[in-house]
Amino acid sequence: MTEIVASNPEVREFKSYPPKPRKLTGSSIAILVFLTMCAAFVAIPLYVIIVTSLKDMAQIRFGDIFSLPEVWTLEPWRVAWDEVCSGVTCEGVKIGFFNSIMILIPSLILSIGLSAVTGYALALWNVKWAGTFLFILFTAAFVPFQIIMIPLIIMSGIIKVYGTVWGVAIVHAVLAMPLLTLIFRNYYKDIPSEIMNAAIMDSGSFWKIFGEIILPMSGNIMIVVLILQITSIWNDFLIGLTFGGIGTKPMTVILANSVITSRGEVTYNVDMAAALLTAIPPLLIYFVLGKFFVQGITAGAIKG
Amino acid sequence: MPCVEFRNIAKQYGRVTVLDELDLTVEDGEFLVLLGPSGCGKTTLLNLLAGLIETTAGTITIDGRDVTEADPKDRGLAMVFQSYALYPTKTVRGNLRFGLSSQKLDKAEVDRRVAWAAKLLQIEPLLDRKPGQLSGGQRQRVAIGRALVKNVGVFLFDEPLSNLDAKLRTEMRLEIKRLHNELHQTIVYVTHDQIEAMTMATRIAVMDGGVIQQIGTPDEIYETPANLFVAQFIGAPAMNMLKGTLKVAGDRVTAQLDEVGAELDLSGHAFASAPENGAPIVAGLRPEHFSVGQTAESEATSFALPVRYTEKTGGDATAFLNTKSDNGLLAVRVDPALVAALESGGDLAVSFPASRINLFDARSGQRM
Amino acid sequence: MQVRWSKWSPRIALIPAVVITAVAFVGAICWTIYISFTRSRRFPEYEIDFSEWGRQYERLFNDGAWETSLQNLLVLGIGSALAIVLGFILAAMIEREKRGEGFFRTIFLYPLAVSLIVTGIVWRWLFNPDLGIENFLQQLGFENASFNWLAAPDTAMYGIILASIWHGSGFYMALMLAGLKGINTEIWSAAKLDGVSFWRFYIEIVIPMMKFTFLTCAILLSLGVVKAYDIIVAMTNGGPGSSTWMPAFFTINAYAGRSNIAYASAAAVIMLLITAAIFIPLVLVTAWQTRRREAQQV
Structure with a gap:
């Protein structure tokens, strides 16, 4: 009758211990700093593209691509979706979508x-x-x-x-x-x-x-x-x-046409909005x- | 009536020959076990019968029908696999049903058969579970159930118990035997485990090196092994093998066994052919046929040898004696009550009845 | 004898794939190779003038733009190999620190989900001389800061390299991370017990153990470089002049711009040869690894 004697692991309850905090050593800090810097390098383009797409052209012309929009606007998104020109047609990237x-x-x-x-x-x-x-x-x-x-x-x-x-x-x-x-x-x-x-x-x-x-x-x-x-x-x-x-x-081609071969004044905010919509x-x-x-x-x- | 017949079967993989000129007949209702060490060709033979691999030469007939070129599903077979091979995404019921998908049956008949098999195997409460939720023994039952529902004449088992623990294995052994007794279907069962073979088979075919070494009932295989391979493969502890030389002097035939320092009187032995003076032989003595001490039996051979160690396995005990050759051991089944006395060392006197001797030609390995 | 459908249905099921392979790959490659020996221009001509069968190749290797393309192939290959190095460093640090593994991995890998066209457009914007990073740096007080790489022929390729590294290093990090996790943990423990220094451990033990991961990365990178097209179109469109042309760009241009099928085919054949030169070692490495794995299993 070994079954009765044997302990049942599912029934037995274990004490729960709080997780031990890991020590933050010098090399750990150095590694985390380096990784964070690399993460910033990788993340910055996404940040820039998002903020640019939400700015108006007046602020963009002033420079400072990293600043947040002074006036938050979704207008570039609307234009990119609906109005942007690709070749001779100007119906936005939605066609490509x-x-x-x-x-x-x-x-x-x-x-x-x-x-x-x-x-x-x-x-x-x-x-x-x-x-x-x-x-x-x-x-x-x-x-x-x-x-x-x-x-x-x-x-x-x-x-x-x-x-x-x-x-x-x-x-x-x-x-x-x-x-x-x-x-x-x-x-x-x-x-x-x-x-x-x-x-x-x-x-x-x-x-x-x-x-x-x-x-x-x-x-x-x-x-x-x-x-x-x-x-x-x-x-x-x-x-x-x-x-x-x-x-x-497809959308990538429409995007490339509208951004790369566009004429007249370049609307960077619309370009970025179109790129984001594609991505x-x-x-x-x-x-x-x-x-x-x-x-x-x-x-x-x-x-x- | 023969149910399954292999005639002149050969199987080659590239240049490697696994089976050659193999003949085997399985009678209707028989429980035939193909027994042998791994790589002996037993699984290949089973897969050839199932049609999962193709023969290089020869014919296979099932119920008198040549199936050598037939599709596996058209052969009228069901198979239980070593890993159970249950379909993981289907429920138990779905697994059993899929087993019937090649037979065009109406839904009522399918349900009837599933219910019948589930009842027979006591897996009714599991029917709506997935294989992942079952224990090993339950999976095994489902795998057998999937074969049973097909209601075919021949069942194939490919080492079905090797993934189970010892206790379950014993249970399933009895279960499969019970099913065979109830249903009387032909079973071809592959295993490397001699206990399974001895307990379940009506006949055993012992295979080695792609050749069937002996085919017979479990008792025949055990008591009168046809050659040295079978003699050594069957039985645990294995049969003791002692080398010797025949001496023929008129009617009196003896063999000198140097390893134990005894002379064997073989006058009463039924030789297959006339014994030849000076022929090298191997005498096979099963450990359990020894008796400790002197016996009254006149034809027994007696000798005494020092005990090296003893092994006690619950109700049984085996003493291992040093033979006179280097490192040679002789296993003798003894009464467990004797073990304590034997551990102090010293010689053990044993005797062996002449009627129990298995005699083999040392040159051909065949039984004499 | 009855028909064994189990023998025939898999073969029937394979017919579409076999036909596609035979027509769209094998047949198409043969066609392109053949056409590269003809004088076809806008439409294919099937006559080969055997006195000058190699004229397209002769023209090709006398074409300055093709020479630039091949040079740029090398420049981009060597430059973007930094992505492998960076990928390894990132993977090693993530694997060692473990803290924030999920977060960093998510950040480093996201560029891979962004198309190369979008990548190029974003980086073009960052490289914008008047409003981009250069302007930002100058406003910060670095008067001489120059980040207008795309405008000058001798720096434009570096801009493309930078964008490629941004796009690809996460991918190599993921491959390296998988390789690092494949290393037996007992080796890490043994090294810790032995007190092996951080640098020695990586240089003497880890990197040699990961040589096949590095080789795979290098081969994948090279194949990607040969195919580089989208990023060029999006960032420089080949310019300034033809300073950032690449073989893939050259081939498309010969077909779509110059409408010269035979010339484009000849360039494509050279691309195929370059790919083969990279591909054959990969086949050998794969075969070798498979054999080693099988040997281990036995």
């Missing part, structure tokens, strides 16, 4: 759907040439965009998607496929082979096993990949620039889902 969303959604569905299935097939099913194919994908993930850009432009012209949001979305999905497939494959590879064997004996259906067993087990990696993809598609400039047409360019979606994701974000960028590291 909606274009970016229109690009984002189909390319997320396409790239993640395709890559998850491909990664699953390569990791858990016996495909003889899987090793070779993975190596090709690994190589493809590193290829500079410029080497495939011109043929992709020609091909997207042939299938009549060049210059449309669909064109940009498809190119994003194609370019993301190798890396995302590798990420999914590495995740699925760690699923115990016995679970896969059991599923093969129980069902044997490639799609049923994917839908009922594997997909429900991919929650974590899905969030990581989703964040990685949202950030990289939202922040992309080059693909949007080369594949987007008039009126279908807010990924920043929001970062500050809310930081843990997954770090996993995502580390997994997607090879994207550079």
Whole structure:
């Protein structure tokens, strides 16, 4: 009757002790000072961009970029959203915002759907040439965009998607496929082979096993990949620039056009507001889902 | 009627041959245990039967149907895995149901079978839990349940008890045996644990190096091992192996065992072929067949050797005696009451009945 | 014999990925390489004049802007390597101090969520001679302070380097932190017991143990530098003159600005070769590490 004698750790109560305060030594202080200075260097641009976007031009012309707004105004934000000119159209960065969303959604569905299935097939099913194919994908993930850009432009012209949001979305999905497939494959590879064997004996259906067993087990990696993809598609400039047409360019391109190639008097507060508006979606994701974000960028590291 | 038949099976990974020219028949309703050390090919054989890996050559038939090229789900098998392999995102009920997904059954039948298996295994209160919320023993029951609901003729077990602690293992051993007695289905069970094999099997196939060394009932395997490997693999403490040489003089056959300094009278031994004078042999003596002191039995061999140490495991005790060769040990099962007396050292006189001797040809390793 | 769908469905599922790889990557690369030997201008021409098949490459290496691009590649590569050094120092200090780890990590990493276009626009604003940091410093009394780097050809690249370091050091910090946490804690304890000094411990023990993390960082950084385009557009748009051109910028310009497909293709092929030169060591390191990990498991 050993069970009765044995103490039950769940029942036993432990005294709670107050946390011991750590001593603040000289080297600790030096390190914290250095880290704080570096943090200031990293944080200052964000601070400057925010305060500038809330000032009026009169104060900006006076200089002193670090000062707080004397008159707090949201006018630059309104102008940036609604009125700023990009090329010949003056309808604000909101056009780009909606274009970016229109690009984002189909390319997320396409790239993640395709890559998850491909990664699953390569990791858990016996495909003889899987090793070779993975190596090709690994190589493809590193290829500079410029080497495939011109043929992709020609091909997207042939299938009549060049210059449309669909064109940009498809190119994003194609370019993301190798890396995302590798990420999914590495995740699925760690699923115990016995679970896969059991599923093969129980069902044997490639799609049923994917839908009922594997997909429900991919929650974590899905969030990581989703964040990685949202950030990289939202922040992309080059693909949007080369594949987007008039009126279908993403937010980064609209922003660059309005800030860099604007004529007449430069309204820095509007520029900064437009830049902030563009940066807010990924920043929001970062500050809310930081843990997954770090996993995502580390997994997607090879994207550079 | 043979239920499962392997004919001329070969399995190679690249240049490495794991199994070659293997034949094995499993009768209907049999509980066959594939027993052997790790790397002996027993799990490979099971996976070949399940269809999880493909044969290099040979055919596998189940219930007379050639399934060598069939999909795992079409073979009419159910399998219980070592790590249980429960689907972590599904409830227990979902796990059992998914086991039926390849059989096209209506919902009522699925529910009926799930309820039946849950009742049989006493996992009804767990049906809506996820595997992560279950203990090891409960997971094991669910894994067995997932196999049972399929209502197939052949069940495969791949070392299902190796992740359980000793107490649970004993319980589950009885449980599986009970299920077999109630359901009479054919079971092919892989393990490296001889206790599991001895307690559950109707027949045991002992494997080593990709070859089936012996196949027989637990008693046959234990009492009359076919060769040196089986003799040494089965039994704990292991069978004592003593080298010797045969002497044939007319009708009288003896063997001189130098290690214990005794002569064995083998005149009454049923040799498989005529004994040859001067042939090297190995005599196998099980520790529990010794008796301490002199016996009345005339055909017994007696000798005395110094005690090196004793081991007491609850109700049993074993004395280890120094043999005359370097570092040689002879294990003798003794009455635990004797242990105290033996610890003071000195010689222990033992005798061994001739009828219990296992005799092997030292050159071929085969039983004589 | 019955069809074994378990054999065929994974292969069917792989068809889209295989087709995409074959067409959009392998096929497209071959096409670009082929075109780089032709005389194509606005539209692709498929005839190769074998007497002067290498004319695009010849032109390329006689082009001053291309020479600048390659030089800048080196300058940006070496300059932004500071981000790795900074990343390591930050990671080591965070790992040692532990206090405020979450806070500092969050601050150091946020630039990575900001697009390079926005990064460039912000730093352009900070570099603004009349209203930016230079003005601020002069108002503070540093009359000779000069922070108008982007306006002069010989300092413009430094401005881009600074912005790249701001954007990237957090990323390298995260990789280094992961590497540092991978070091066996017993080694830290042993060093503490032995009384090894702070500096010696890092230089003699930690850095050698992290050589593969450093190598990975260096390779990732190089690949990023080869692709550098957005930041150039946002900060200088290649200027002043062509002083901040980079190969990626040059290639896009040859295509979109000069409408010369063959010329752009030749530049892209050189970019591919540079990438390959960086990529091959990565493959070797990865293979080596995988083998080592497997050997450890056995």
